[in-house]
Each structure stands twice: as C-alpha cells, then as structure tokens.
Amino acid sequence: MTRTIAIRLLPTEPHAAKLAALQATYSAACNAAAYLAVEHRCCNAVKLHHLAAQGLRVHRANGRDWKLLTFRREGSVHVDARTFRLVDGTLSIFTKEGRERVAMRLGAFQRSYLDCGAVREADLVRRRDCWYLHLMIVLPKVERSPQTGVLGVDLGENIVAATSGGTLYGGGKLRNTRDRFLAFRKRLQGNGSQSAKQLLAHVSGRESRHVRHVNHVISAQIVAEAHTSGCGAIALENLKNIRTRIRMGKRMRTRLHRWAWSQLQKFVEYKTEAFGIAVVYLDPAFTSQTCSACGELGQRSRHRFLCNSCGIFAHSDRNAARNLAKIGVSALAPTGDVMRPHVAAQ
Numbered sequence: 121m122t123r124t125i126a127i128r129l130l131p132t133e134p135h136a137a138k139l140a141a142l143q144a145t146y147s148a149a150c151n152a153a154a155y156l157a158v159e160h161r162c163c164n165a166v167k168l169h170h171l172a173a174q175g176l177r178v179h180r181a182n183g184r185d186w187k188l189l190t191f192r193r194e195g196s197v198h199v200d201a202r203t204f205r206l207v208d209g210t211l212s213i214f215t216k217e218g219r220e221r222v223a224m225r226l227g228a229f230q231r232s233y234l235d236c237g238a239v240r241e242a243d244l245v246r247r248r249d250c251w252y253l254h255l256m257i258v259l260p261k262v263e264r265s266p267q268t269g270v271l272g273v274d275l276g277e278n279i280v281a282a283t284s285g286g287t288l289y290g291g292g293k294l295r296n297t298r299d300r301f302l303a304f305r306k307r308l309q310g311n312g313s314q315s316a317k318q319l320l321a322h323v324s325g326r327e328s329r330h331v332r333h334v335n336h337v338i339s340a341q342i343v344a345e346a347h348t349s350g351c352g353a354i355a356l357e358n359l360k361n362i363r364t365r366i367r368m369g370k371r372m373r374t375r376l377h378r379w380a381w382s383q384l385q386k387f388v389e390y391k392t393e394a395f396g397i398a399v400v401y402l403d404p405a406f407t408s409q410t411c412s413a414c415g416e417l418g419q420r421s422r423h424r425f426l427c428n429s430c431g432i433f434a435h436s437d438r439n440a441a442r443n444l445a446k447i448g449v450s451a452l453a454p455t456g457d458v459m460r461p462h463v464a465a466q
C-alpha cells in the first residue's frame with residue numbers, strides 16, 4: 121500500500137530562494153525534455169534524459185536562456201532517492217548550490233506514517249509562499265492492530281467531530297467559514313445573471329475544495345488520536361442515523377447546510393488502513409441524551425449535557441462520543457477481541 125502525505129516545509133529565507141531557483145531550473149529542464157521529446161519523437165525516459173543532458177550543455181554553451189520553453193515556472197519538482205533524504209526530521213535536498221537541510225513541520229499524523237513506512241519519491245510543491253513535500257511512502261501490509269481501545273467519534277452539525285478522548289474538531293472558526301460560504305451562495309443564487317452563475321460555480325468549487333481539505337485534516341487527526349491513545353477500533357455512527365438525529369433537532373431543521381460527513385467517514389476509513397485500526401458503524405439511539413457515565417437519560421441544553429442521576433456536566437458531543445465508544449465495544453465483542461472504550465476523564 122502506498123500513501124502520499126503532505127509535509128509543510130519551514131525553509132529559512134535563503135533556503136526558500138534556493139528552492140525557488142531549483143524549481144525554475146527544474147521546469148526549464150522539463151521544458152527542454154518536452155521540446156526534445158517532440159523533436160526526436162522519443163518518449164523513453166532514459167534516452168530523453170541523455171538527450172536532455174546534452175541539450176542542457178548545448179544551451180549552456182551557447183549562453184541561451186530557456187524562453188522557448190513552456191512548462192510552468194511554479195510547477196512541482198520531482199525528487200527521488202538520489203536528490204533528497206529525510207534526516208532527523210529535516211529534509212536534506214540537492215539544490216543548485218549543493219545540499220541543504222530544510223526544517224519540516226511534522227505532526228503526529230506525518231510522524232506515524234514515517235515511523236512505519238519506507239520513503240520512496242516525492243514532489244516539492246509550492247503554494248504561494250509555502251513549500252510542501254508530497255512524500256510517497258510504501259507501507260507494509262498491516263495486520264489488525266493489537267491495541268484494545270475503542271475511540272468513539274460523534275459527528276455533528278455544530279462541532280464536526282468530537283471524540284471520546286475529549287477532542288473537539290472543527291468548531292467555531294470553521295462554522296463561520298461555512299456560514300460565509302452559505303450566505304454568499306444564497307446571494308448569488310438569488311441574482312440569476314450569467315456572471316452570477318459563473319461566480320457561483322467558482323465559489324462552489326472553492327467551497328468543496330475547502331470542505332475536502334478540512335475533512336482530510338480532521339480525519340487524519342482522528343486516526344492519529346486513535347493510534348496514539350491505544351485504540352484498535354473507531355466507532356462511528358451510521359450516516360442515516362446522523363441525518364435522522366439532526367433532522368430531529370429544532371434549531372438545525374432550518375439550517376440548509378450539511379457537512380460532507382460521508383466524505384469524512386471515507387477519509388477516516390482509508391486512513392485507518394495504515395494502522396490496522398478497525399472502523400465499526402453503529403445505529404445507536406439516544407447517544408446525545410444518555411449519560412455516558414451512568415447510562416441514565418439526562419438533560420441536553422444546546423452544547424451542554426447534564427445528568428440528574430450522577431451529576432455529570434459535560435459537552436454534549438463529547439458525552440455522545442463516549443457513548444459511541446462504549447456501544448462500539450459491545451459491537452466488536454462477537455469478533456472475540458477484548459476491547460475497552462477509550463474514554464477520557466470527565
């Protein structure tokens with residue numbers, strides 16, 4: 121199984137200049153190769169490499185620049201084992217002025233992949249002023265994780281995901297962005313002119329890319345949390361169940377906006393593969409009204425949950441996630457594994 125992970129680079133200013141120079145040279149070389157491929161009607165990479173190498177020398181000897189070439193200057197730079205290495209959490213890469221060590225931002229997600237996989241090739245990518253390494257990693261076939269915890273994850277309208285470990289993902293700031301997109305789309309829909317329709321398509325595309333990005337980030341964090349907190353399984357709620365539950369909520373009924381939960385669930389599923397973490401889907405009733413500590417029905421008031429029996433006061437989504445973790449344990453019981461809910465202190 122191969123996976124590509126994105127790592128944000130943290131180059132110093134001189135580093136960034138050298139990376140930009142490398143990028144310019146690389147796109148120039150690509151252009152030369154493309155030009156030669158057409159001219160010599162040759163698509164063999166090795167032959168093309170030799171042709172390009174000769175081409176580079178000729179160009180240099182004649183003092184020409186590369187104006188006839190058409191590759192984008194800001195295109196990505198493909199690097200392989202000969203031109204880059206990862207050393208102690210930094211990127212060691214050949215630039216035009218020799219080898220440089222560039223710092224990288226490694227989160228739990230990236231580290232967990234680097235720990236278990238073999239690094240192959242990579243693309244050096246620039247987005248505006250940020251540099252990223254899109255790293256291809258070959259992962260060994262993973263057996264079912266021996267870890268016994270079950271992480272419950274509650275997906276919702278208000279907080280995109282809450283875990284039984286107590287983490288809340290995608291709260292206030294994300295909601296504001298969603299509301300802004302929604303308001304803008306509504307205004308454009310009401311307009312009806314040709315240019316408004318074009319802008320609507322543009323905005324919708326931007327919004328779905330934003331949602332996709334957020335889902336990638338959240339799913340990666342959920343899986344990393346499961347892995348690092350000793351969980352061998354993640355308990356999620358069935359999408360149909362989520363939709364029914366949310367339709368029941370009074371405040372949400374008027375809200376037209378729906379988060380792309382099915383996409384988030386798919387992302388969680390494929391990201392768990394690398395760790396052998398199982399995903400179990402549940403159809404629980406009353407997860408948001410039941411107390412996760414004593415099992416009695418409690419009171420839910422907006423984001424707060426209060427249990428009159430044992431007196432627990434908690435975030436309602438966290439409480440629901442803890443319930444999912446517990447129900448997940450019994451759902452997994454028939455497989456013969458001895459599991460326990462991963463539940464953080466109240």
Ligand SMILES: [Zn+2]
Nearest residue numbers: 411414427430
């Ligand atoms: Zn209780």
